[in-house]
Amino acid sequence: MANYLMRRALLEAVRVPAGARSVSELAKVGNREWVGYGYNGQPNYADRPDFPLPAVRFRPDTPDIKILREKEKGDWRKLTLEEKKALYRASFCQTFAEFQAPTGEWKAVVGWGLAIASISVWIYMGMKLFVYSPIPETFSEERQKAQLRRMLDLKVNPVDGLASKWDYENNRWK
Known part of the structure; x- marks a missing residue:
C-alpha cells in the first residue's frame, strides 16, 4: 500500500495537466519544453532507435537557443550549419549514428x-x-x-x- 501511495505521489509530482499538453499551449517540465508524447507518455528523455521522438527537449531553453528557435520559424536556408547543429543538439543528445555505435x-x-x-x-x-x-x-x-x-x-x-x-x-x- 505504501509503495502504491509513493508511486502515485511521484506521478502526480511530475505529471502535467492534460490541458497543458495541447499543441497551442506547450508544457514545461522544469525549464525544458514538453514537445511530444514520448515512448511512454511521461516527461522523460531517452535516445531510442525504436522510438526516436523523446517527450522533452534534451537541454533547457537558453537565450541563445530561444533566438535560434525564433530564427528557425523563418527560412531554414538562412540558418548556418552551426546554427542547425546547435538547434539539433538543444533537442537531442546524440545522433542515430552516435547512440547506435558499438561501445566496446x-x-x-x-x-x-x-x-x-x-x-x-x-x-x-x-x-x-x-x-x-x-x-x-x-x-x-x-x-x-x-x-x-x-x-x-x-x-x-x-x-x-x-x-x-x-x-x-x-x-x-x-
Missing part, C-alpha cells in the same frame, strides 16, 4: 569471463594436486579386467545382465 563493452565482458574461467581452472588444478586423494588402484585397467572376469565367473545377472551376453562355452562375448 563486449570486450570487458569477454575479458572478465575469461579471467573467471582461468581462475576456476587454477582452483581445480590446486584442488586436484593438494586436496583430493589419489585415485584408488581399482581404477587401473588390469584391475577392472580382473573384476569383469570375476563377475563373469560368478555369473552375475545371468538372465538379462552382463553374464547373459557372455558365451561360456567359447569363452568370448556373444
Whole structure:
C-alpha cells in the first residue's frame, strides 16, 4: 500500500495537466519544453532507435537557443550549419549514428569471463594436486579386467545382465 501511495505521489509530482499538453499551449517540465508524447507518455528523455521522438527537449531553453528557435520559424536556408547543429543538439543528445555505435563493452565482458574461467581452472588444478586423494588402484585397467572376469565367473545377472551376453562355452562375448 505504501509503495502504491509513493508511486502515485511521484506521478502526480511530475505529471502535467492534460490541458497543458495541447499543441497551442506547450508544457514545461522544469525549464525544458514538453514537445511530444514520448515512448511512454511521461516527461522523460531517452535516445531510442525504436522510438526516436523523446517527450522533452534534451537541454533547457537558453537565450541563445530561444533566438535560434525564433530564427528557425523563418527560412531554414538562412540558418548556418552551426546554427542547425546547435538547434539539433538543444533537442537531442546524440545522433542515430552516435547512440547506435558499438561501445566496446563486449570486450570487458569477454575479458572478465575469461579471467573467471582461468581462475576456476587454477582452483581445480590446486584442488586436484593438494586436496583430493589419489585415485584408488581399482581404477587401473588390469584391475577392472580382473573384476569383469570375476563377475563373469560368478555369473552375475545371468538372465538379462552382463553374464547373459557372455558365451561360456567359447569363452568370448556373444
